[in-house]
Amino acid sequence: MTIMLERGARQGGQGRQRRQGTLPRLLAGGRKLPEHRATYGQIPLRRFAGEDGRRMLVRAITEAGLRGRGGAGFPTGRKMTSVAAGAKRPVVIANGCESEPASRKDKMLMACAPHLVLDGAVLAAHAVGADRVYVCVERGTSIADRLEREIAHRDDPVRWKLVRVPRRYVSSEESALVHLINDGDGRPMAAPPRPFEKGVAGRPTLVDNVETLAHVALIAGYGPGWFREVGTRNDPGSTLVTVGGAVARPNVYEIAPGMRLGEVIEAAGGAVEPIGAVLVGGYFGTWVPMPDGWGLPLSHDRTGPLGTSLGSGGIVALPAQSCGLAETARVVRYLAEESAQQCGPCMFGLPAIATDLAAVAYGRCDPATRQRLTRRMAQVKGRGACRHPDGATRLATSALATFADDVETHMDGWTCTGVSRDPVLPLPDRRHRDRSWK
Amino acid sequence: MTAPNPEGLRLQVDMIKCVGHASCFELLPERVSLDEWGFPIIETDPLPQHLVAHARRAVAACPTLALRVDGKVARVR
Numbered sequence A: 001m002t003i004m005l006e007r008g009a010r011q012g013g014q015g016r017q018r019r020q021g022t023l024p025r026l027l028a029g030g031r032k033l034p035e036h037r038a039t040y041g042q043i044p045l046r047r048f049a050g051e052d053g054r055r056m057l058v059r060a061i062t063e064a065g066l067r068g069r070g071g072a073g074f075p076t077g078r079k080m081t082s083v084a085a086g087a088k089r090p091v092v093i094a095n096g097c098e099s100e101p102a103s104r105k106d107k108m109l110m111a112c113a114p115h116l117v118l119d120g121a122v123l124a125a126h127a128v129g130a131d132r133v134y135v136c137v138e139r140g141t142s143i144a145d146r147l148e149r150e151i152a153h154r155d156d157p158v159r160w161k162l163v164r165v166p167r168r169y170v171s172s173e174e175s176a177l178v179h180l181i182n183d184g185d186g187r188p189m190a191a192p193p194r195p196f197e198k199g200v201a202g203r204p205t206l207v208d209n210v211e212t213l214a215h216v217a218l219i220a221g222y223g224p225g226w227f228r229e230v231g232t233r234n235d236p237g238s239t240l241v242t243v244g245g246a247v248a249r250p251n252v253y254e255i256a257p258g259m260r261l262g263e264v265i266e267a268a269g270g271a272v273e274p275i276g277a278v279l280v281g282g283y284f285g286t287w288v289p290m291p292d293g294w295g296l297p298l299s300h301d302r303t304g305p306l307g308t309s310l311g312s313g314g315i316v317a318l319p320a321q322s323c324g325l326a327e328t329a330r331v332v333r334y335l336a337e338e339s340a341q342q343c344g345p346c347m348f349g350l351p352a353i354a355t356d357l358a359a360v361a362y363g364r365c366d367p368a369t370r371q372r373l374t375r376r377m378a379q380v381k382g383r384g385a386c387r388h389p390d391g392a393t394r395l396a397t398s399a400l401a402t403f404a405d406d407v408e409t410h411m412d413g414w415t416c417t418g419v420s421r422d423p424v425l426p427l428p429d430r431r432h433r434d435r436s437w438k
Numbered sequence B: 001m002t003a004p005n006p007e008g009l010r011l012q013v014d015m016i017k018c019v020g021h022a023s024c025f026e027l028l029p030e031r032v033s034l035d036e037w038g039f040p041i042i043e044t045d046p047l048p049q050h051l052v053a054h055a056r057r058a059v060a061a062c063p064t065l066a067l068r069v070d071g072k073v074a075r076v077r
C-alpha cells in the first residue's frame, strides 16, 4: 500500500467515515478543537473506562503493532505494559522537541493537528494509569504557547504541564527530559534506571514521541485492524517523513512503511537534478547510494547493506554534484558540538572523528587517516551513556561506505568540486542553538 | 576456567561518572582495555566465575564509583 497525499490535500469534515485504508490519517483534521472533533470524533475514553478498559487499550495498541516514531521504532504497547507494571503511579512525557535538523514532521503535526496529539497523550496516560502529562517542546518557538492555548479549550482528566526544552540535540533524549523536569538539567543520564522504570519524581515514565501519541489516538478510535490496513506486517500504520534536499516539493509527507525510497522521492515531486545518494533517518541515519537504493523499502526495521531505517523520518536527497563526505563531516562536527560532554568517548571521540572526516573530505587524507577513522568509530560506538555517539558513528560509517569511490579519489590527492557547493544538509542557525543546559 | 558465573553478573561502567585514567584497567586487564583517550573499554558479557572477586575489587577501587557488578543490562539496543 503506497498511497501518499500532501498535507494540502485535506479531507476534513468526514466524521467517522475514516474507516478505510486511505491517507492522510494524521494530517486530515483541523487545528482547532471543533474541526478536530468533526473529523475524528470524541476522544474514546468511555469505551476504555475502568481498569479492564485500561488493559483493553494497552492490548489494542499492542495488537496494532504501533512502533515509536521518535527514532528507535520500539513497540509502544510493550513500553506501556512495562510502565503500567511499576509500583508507583506513572507519568507521561509527550516528546515534541524534534531536535533533529532534517526533520520537521513533529512541528507540523503539532501545528496542524494539536488535538490529535493531545488526545493521544490523554489516552496513553489512561492506558498506563497516569494523571500527569508533560508536553516537551523546543524553547524559543511559539509551539508551547500555542499548545497551552489549545489545552485551555479542553477538559481532560489529566494535569498538563508544558516544558520548554533547551535547543540542544541531545536534550530531547528521554533521560535528558526526565533530568530537566526533575533537576532543571537537560543533559542525558546514565542507565539504569531507565525512565520507564524510574523517571519523573521517581515514577515509571512513559516517554513517547508526539507522532506516536497521535497514532495512539487513531488506534483507540478506529481499532488495530484499521491501523494495520496500511504499512507492513512488522511496521503497520502510516508514518510521517520530512523530505528535503534536491526534490521539487520538499515537505512533510504521510507514507505507508514498505514504500520504496525512489517512490518517496517521486512523491516529493522527483529530483530536480541528478541525485547521488539519499540520507535516510536524519542525522542518526544512513546514506543510501542512488540509483542503486531506489527500490529499498523504508520502514522502522533495518534493511539493506547499511542497516537503513526510517528512524526519525528525515530524508534528504543529495545532488550527485555535491560531496557527501564534506556534508557528513559538517554534520558530524555539529553532532560533536552538541555532545553533552559527559562521557569520555563522546566528548573526545566525536570531535576526533569529525576532524578525520574533514581530512578525508578536503583532500588531506592518507591511508593512516582512514584507518584511524575506522578504528575510532568502532571504539566510540555503544560507549556513551546515551545513543548519541552510536547515531553519529552510524552516519559516518555509512558515508565511508556509500562514498567509498570519493574516498579513493580524495586519497589520491584530488578534491572534488563538490566541496565548494553550498551545503545541502540543514543545520540550525547558531543563534537558535542554546548554550545552557538549564 | 572460563565458565560464566551462575548469577549472570557483569562488570559495567557509568560513563558519565567515569573520569578515565584507569585503576580498573590495572586491576582487571582481563576485562578492561583503554581507548586512546584513557577511558575504559569494558567487556560486559557475564563474568567468568574466577574473575567475579577481582571485578568487585575493581569496583571498590574506582575513585568515582563509576563501576558496578550486577546482572542488569544497562542498555537495550
Ligand SMILES: Cc1cc2nc3c(=O)[nH]c(=O)nc-3n(C[C@H](O)[C@H](O)[C@H](O)COP(=O)(O)O)c2cc1C
Binding pocket: A067, A068, A069, A070, A071, A072, A073, A074, A076, A095, A096, A097, A098, A099, A100, A169, A170, A171, A172, A173, A174, A175, A207, A208, A209, A210, A212, A213, A386, A387, A388
Ligand atoms: C540524542 C538523542 C536525541 C533524541 N531526540 C529526540 C527527539 O527530538 N524527539 C523524539 O521524539 N525522540 C528523540 N529521541 C528518542 C527518545 O530518547 C525516545 O526514545 C523517544 O522519544 C521515545 O518515543 P517513541 O517510542 O514514541 O519513539 C532522541 C534520542 C537520542 C539518543
Ligand code: SF4
Binding pocket: A170, A187, A188, A189, A338, A339, A340, A341, A342, A343, A346, A347, A383, A384, A385, A386, A387, A388, A389
Ligand atoms: S553519550 Fe554524549 S551526549 Fe550522551 S550522555 Fe554521554 S556525553 Fe552526553
Ligand code: SF4
Binding pocket: B013, B017, B018, B019, B020, B021, B022, B023, B024, B025, B039, B040, B061, B062, B063, B064, B065, B066, B067
Ligand atoms: S577506575 Fe573508575 S573512573 Fe577510573 S577509568 Fe575505571 S571506571 Fe573510570
